[in-house]
Amino acid sequence: MLLCTGYAWNTMSDLETRITQLGGLGLGGAKDGAVDILLVGTDSRTDAKGNPLSPEEIKLLRSGEEVATNTDTILLVRIPEDGSSATAISIPRDSYVHVPGIGMSKINAAYGTTREGVRARAVEAGQSPEEAEKEGTLAGRKALVDTVANLTGVQVDHYAEVGLLGFVLLTNAVGGIDVCLNAPVRDPLSGARFRKGVQTLNGPRALSFVRQRHGLPRGDLDRITRQQAFMASLTQKVLSAGTLTDPGKLSEMQNAVARSIVIDDGWNIISFAEQLKDLSGGRVKFATIPIVTEQGWSEDGLQSVVEVDPQAVKTYTSDLLTPKQTGGDTQRGDFKVDVVNAGTIDGLGSNVANILTNKGYQSGETSSGKADTKDSVVYAKENGDAARLLAKDLGGVKVVEDPKLADDRLKVILTNTYAGPGGLGDTGDQTDNTPASERVGNKRPPITAGNEGPMCVN
Secondary structure: HHHHHHHHHHOOOOOHOOOEEEEOOOOOOOOEEEEEEEEEEEOOEEEOOOOOOOOHHHHOOOOOOOOOOEEEEEEEEEEEEOOOOOEEEOOOOOOEEEEEOEEEEOOOHHHHHHHHHHHHHHHOOOOOOHHHHHHHHHHHHHHHHHHHHHHHHOOOOOEEEOOOHHHHHHHHOOOOEEEEEEEEEOOOOEEEEEEEEEEEEEEEHHHHHOOOOOOOOOOHHHHHHHHHHHHHHHHHHHOOHHHOHHHHHHHHHHHHHHEEEEEEEOHHHHHEEEEEEOOOEEEEEEOOOOOEEEEEEEOOOOEEEEEEHHHHHHHHHHHHHOOOOOOOOHHHHOOOOEEEEEEOOOHHHHHHHHHHOOOOOOEEEEEEEEOOOOOOEEEEEEOHHHHHHHHOOOOOOOOOOOOOOOEEEEEEEEOOOOOOOOOOOOOOOOOOOOOOHHOHHHHOEEEEEEOOOOOOOO
16 A cells, blocks of 8 residues: 555655654665565554554454564565566465574564564663663564565565554555455454455454454465455555545545554655556566475474475565566556357366466456357457467467457457367466466465455455
């Protein structure tokens, strides 16, 4: 939200003077072709200025009053220097990694464990509690930055942190966010009580939605998928003209950001957001680092962890900046693809549609029907780069012009002659040859901010 609305805030000159900034993190310096942002969500019960939340605000969060500094949401956002796209990469909080000064540990302990150790030693050395707290917090943030850099091979350029209250305020500022669930859920631990289907959540209910992990089929990985689906809906709403042109909403968002977000002091938000003013929803993707297994164990055998291969993670993040050449400026994420199964092969349409979303296209309608042709074809408004790219992705089907289609819409007709990816003769893996810039980890359909309506999740 901070990045996407910064350009609209250009007339609100006091934003940068009100937002909390911090230094000493050793950010930037790498010329790797991208701006890399570490976005952290914490369990903090304070605001961005360090002020304790009121009892009413604590009650609003439904999270108890205990002091906490867990970093339960960790995202690395990679944005090519031309600002044409953005990929937010989730790092599971239980990823078992090397933390400087600690050794092998869950990554969400990098911040809190380092912070508490430095704080305690500072107090023992005679520093005041306030100074010790400040020193410990800075050390915790730096430890997390360094840990993410070691895992991903990416030099972090900027840092942004938001606490629980900030999440609630930002959600309410845009008038709530639409989400969709595959089934109803009731979890007393997180306060999550939701019906099946699409629904609009206010701040406190949205917090329960993204924090639930008990009772989900894939545990914390399903929670990550929820967070990504939520952020996609949030990004889509912020990018909409109705939000960016509403002075009331912009003012409320500005107040929410000033109260709840911490950023590094070397970051000119207004200038940077201006670079992203042409960013479309289809070019904002959400992904997860590749994992070895979600059922790993720590070295001492006492903790269940998510096992990761640092080299595979480094390759993944590097591939985000080296996408397969598509011809000109054509981006798969700019186009929505409808798939029609006009043959007699059950499931062909949904199979191919899933493959296309894995390749980065926006998900359109999938249906069955009749066709005026015996051969599989791609319909497009004109025989342009996007149509030819889609035809190539489908194994070389022909392109037919249809002036009735919108500029950003493509249509695939599949018949029994279809022999491309997802067809009867294709028994191989459909994602291994797709670069990381155009897919989501763990072979799940990608979540982007360009879909119509929220993506349904567990």
